[in-house]
Amino acid sequence: MKIVYLASEVAPFFKTGGLADVMGALPKKMQELGHEVSIIMPKYDKIPVKYLEKLEWVARLESHGDIFNLVRYPDDKINYYFIENKALYERGHVYGDNDEDIQYAMFSELALRFLKEINLQPDILHCNDWQTGPVPYFLNVRYNNDPFYWDMRTVYSIHNLMYQGRFSKYSFERMGYDIGGYGLNFMEIGIGYADVVNTVSPTYAEEIKYPYFAEGLEWITNTKKIYGILNGIDVDEFDPEKNPDIIPFNKDSLDKKKENKYRLQEKLGLPKSDVALISLVTRLVEGKGLDLVSAVLENLLQYDAVQVVILGSGDRFYEDYYNYLTNKYPDKFKVYLGYNPHLANEIYAGSDIFLMPSRYEPCGLSQMIAMRFGTIPVVRETGGLKDTVHPYNVFTNEGNGFSFTNFNADDMLYTIKVAEGIYYDRPEVWKDLIRRNMEADFSWDKAAREYVKLYEEAKTH
Template identity: 40%
Template sequence: MKILFAASEAMPLVKTGGLADVVGALPKSLAKRGFDVTVMLPKYGEIPKEITDSAVYLGYTFVNIGWRRQYCGLFECVVDGVRFLLLDNEYYFKRGYLYGYGEEEAERFAFFSFAVLECLELLDEMPDILHCHDWQTGLIPLLLRTRYANRPGYRDIRTVYTIHNLQYQGVFSRGLLQDLLAAGDELFSSDDGLEFYGAASCMKAGLLYADKLTTVSPTYANEIQTEEYGEKLEGVLRRRSGDLTGIVNGIDTEVYDPMRDPHLAVPYRDSREKKRRNKTALQQELGLEVDERVPLIGVVSRMAGQKGFDLIGEALPELMDEHVQLAVLGSGEPRLEAMMREAAARYPGRMTVWFGFNEGLARRIYAASDLYLMPSRFEPCGLSQLIALRYRSVPVVRETGGLRDTVESFNEYTGKGNGFSFGPATAHDMLFTVKRALTFYRDEEAWAKILANGAKRHYGWETSAREYERLYRGLAGEARAG
């Protein structure tokens, strides 16, 4: 069975967030299960030159987008055993960064959506399943069902659309999308069209027109059908609930392996002594007081309200009274960056903040931290808690989305649990839970049990890949029956 992923980013070619990790890792697991998997991406200027230089030119086509007729070249490369197809148009994709171009984003990713479908005719065989990811590819299922429905070879393609974060929907003016799609009013009704409160939503197109919908955890699949988490699309999602499946993400355990991670001071697996050596190395690197006995709390995250940074700021004075250290890596909202900058200045030697993103430093924080803090207000899946568990850092999370599905709060009476969790999104509840975790941290026997519980579970893609296999095979069976 041939599976084609269409996405706006994928590791190890280009990354801004967790989407890239998923699109980079899941195809490898599916390939191990016998699938023929290809990933189609824009040929960004940010892709490493050694990768683009190795790419083989397959041909070109033209894409009609609005009033433009644009060239699209197709290049092929294989990276880490995965076949990538890169769609080339420098006007849209050879820029300084991946996203953030305002209304131009509509044209860039409308072009990408058309180009994905046009380039299928340059391939030897059509895919059985076209798996689309997030709003940047939301128009593809719509176009396949409407504009391309009568082209030879397209009718039997089935589509899966995965929601990685419903908050980012690709909402643009209705007139702009109508122009780009050369579409009339028939595609823009409020019930079964792209209309979205006076504008138009690319995400909604994917939700309405894909054959099957998935999201990245079972709990999030339920949450997004409610008004609290549905981002004004809960009605559409409830109507399609029979086609919606929550499949929790995994991580690439070959990439995230503390035994073979080149970024770490000391490789380790379950050795607490070697993990402490990574802690003292990070303390020295970041200017923290060097003391292996002090509990170190790690945070690697976007600095956003969604991620609960306001809770951290509110709880910080009382948290630092617990004689802990805090290592934070990330960037985001200016007010939250300013808050964290001021806090780091207030607690020299005990708190450090590195603004931006640094993959090597992120790995060293996972390896060095005793506790890993994720107080997210909502979290579709979250990969950081899985990486933390892989690096034997105990997560403290809010009970939402994938955090609820992957972190079980420790129960001292049964001995079960791989972390700690809290319900209400308040600084008080977060602080209480961190203090509870610190109590067990100071109990050598209990802490060893928590770490052992975390080590038992496998955090790779194998289980999730099996669930995707069932989904794909069910769709392929429907296509044959049709």
Template identity: 40%
Template sequence: MPKLNILIAASEVVPFAKTGGLADVAGALPKALRALGHDVRIVMPRYYIVDREKYGLELMDGELGVPMGVMGEMWAGVYEGRLPSTEVPIYFIDHEGYFGRSGLYDDNGEGFRDNDNRFIFFSRSVMQLAKKLQFHPDVIHANDWHTSAIPMMLNTIYAYDPAFAHTGSLLTIHNLQHQGKFYKGVMDILGIGWDHFYELEEHGGVNLLKGGITHADAISTVSSKYAQEIRTQEFGWGLEGLIDINSYKLHGILNGVDYEEWSPAVDTLIPHTFDSDDMSGKGLCKSALQQTFNVPQRAEIPLIGLVGRLVEQKGIELIATSIHRLLELDIQIVMLGAGEKWAEHYFSDIARMYPDKFGCFIGYRNDLAHQIEAGSDLFLMPSLFEPCGLNQIYSLRYGTLPIVRATGGLDDTIENYHNDGEHGTGFKFYDATPDALINTVGWAVHTWYNDRDGFVQMQRNAMSQRYDWNGAAREYESLYRRIVHGRKGE
């Protein structure tokens, strides 16, 4: 089959800039698509944190003209580089006024007031850059609200531009909670015409993600379960009706993970490597982890790990409400994360109250995240919603059995324990309540103490699972081709 020209637009890309899972996808999917033979290009903003020298970025000749509606034409520079260890080109839109800031979207949690103009400018820049490069994409792959203007522009401003004669669009929703809501005057900047206002209108203002959903040729989410969930009131964040109407073009594609980085057999950030045929190194990693968190080095009790943002979405209030009852069990818990200030202070206090049972590191360290995955026996993820989730997939590979709420990608990737001991890769609960969380942790702990053979078999089951990017890339490839055929009326 013919190769595709694919242009991926994202507000963040690993390793250049990251706040969440979007960056992981934007940094990994292009490599896998390139391996399938496609011509893939990436575009992202050039924030101050993107080190031009470190990544060998080169300034392209000539400035890029970017029409901004009533603001007139603005100008940007463009830097070109490569994804590390690949030949995938990545272009950085350079505009000091919009992107010359330390934060990507906010400053100390306060969103930049001109985020609407910033990302409309970026979206228009993507279109203009494609023309400058004379790159004719078969598909432009937009991500989240930041680039939701692209499908709108493709169907309006650029509808009759020969550079995009057969170009289709895919919009991936990584987290529906964030939608890009602004005042209605944004229409004058967006430039698609006020006759399209009704497609974006929400409570008298503009919702950029709403417009993207309406105009995109296809919509995807980062797991099959999440694609179902966002059609419901519980998970739809007010857009469930619109998404349900557009469900004919909705697809769920589970994110992959990079097993060259997240595998205990090759992990250079853990003290001892291991694999399913020889788990002895895991016990040594556990002992080292207990030492790191200054809790007693007890091999006989289950050690539960947590890594993630200390925010409501991740179920942090559930954990806070349950923690005293959890620590009545004969267990240890180690936590790595940062987020809401009350949570940071609360769990620091818990560590002081239970020095033999609870260890806490406020902040983020990649090496420590790897060590928690390797050294823990169980991994707790009680998310209120989880579009995909990666830590539970990492945990599977490290033989660290996940305890998860059955939502989104957590439900898709974890098979519940069966008492026959032959099946299952973790422990799931359904209600977002302290009792459900406590009972499921208790179930996992009971299995540890009373069915060790079943527990070990589950570890082997877990370590045999694979969710790599090759499979995900083939699903995206199939979806891209459907978009192309639809655009051409085939």
């Protein structure tokens, strides 16, 4: 098959979250399976210079008085294309401007036009999140009379239904479309017009049928069939035997994992100790369960034999509170505000417990990375967290982590204490949990095979 991926961000060129990781890994796996793969994203000036300086000009188009260029990053296996327009995509930042509807409506249509300009005729257009929601609509409405596009089918992936791209009608009207009504919802358009729709875990695909998770779109998530395919992670990048940021270890050399813990403690200014080290690598926002964490964190620090490390940035309230706790409990708590991928790997490898109490989590990659590094997850049962973390059963010795159901701080605290109890009182069980997680398959192999089935399903439409 010929597959073209359309996304607003792709690792390693630009990343703010899990979408970029998926777009960095899934196309590579599809190429390995023998498919012809191309990717199109906007050319931001935030892309590192080492990539920008290698871009090659491919084609030029005009639209509404603006000039758009298509440029390509040289790669032997995947065609990486970027749509260039300085006014729209080179602003010193990405996302958040008042004209995002113009930015991504233009990106969606120009991507289709450039396909014809360079004679790239894919079987599948794989669109991702609200920024590419207009693509299935444009394909069905503006280009349905052009034979060049007749055999193209669209797959639309919802990575997070909370971010939908709600706008006035101005962007479409400016481009000559009249869809009636008063406003636009880019994600709703994508879901409605795509041939096949999926989201990034089986549990989340079911959850978004309910108003709590559907964010106002339950009318369409209950009428359109939505598949759930669990994301994978790059198991080579997060290989504890090969990752350059850590002391290498495997399931048979767990003493080296403990050395990573000691090194992390020394780096962060925490006392070298065998107490349970609990970590979070997360955006500091409400949806990640930070209200639960903040409600019980001081209780943990006062009464439990633990150290807690948080890496992330986000809402000022959380940042200020965690800075305060860092000063109040210098031997038990540290926060690093910002994002540092090298430190993140050290935290994944050096921690004992990884806490992820999300209110909603479509898939979640952090828990899989932590588990790959032998760090035991404590999570809330939602979305992909429920699909990947199975609660430990003391009677059957089954499971790979610890979980709680209700979005409740006391339930989370109780679950943390259960995990602490196993850590301190049953060290051999804890080692079994570590090995079990390190042996788990979080690769893209299974997901890629499921996406192939999804693409075949789309081709029958």
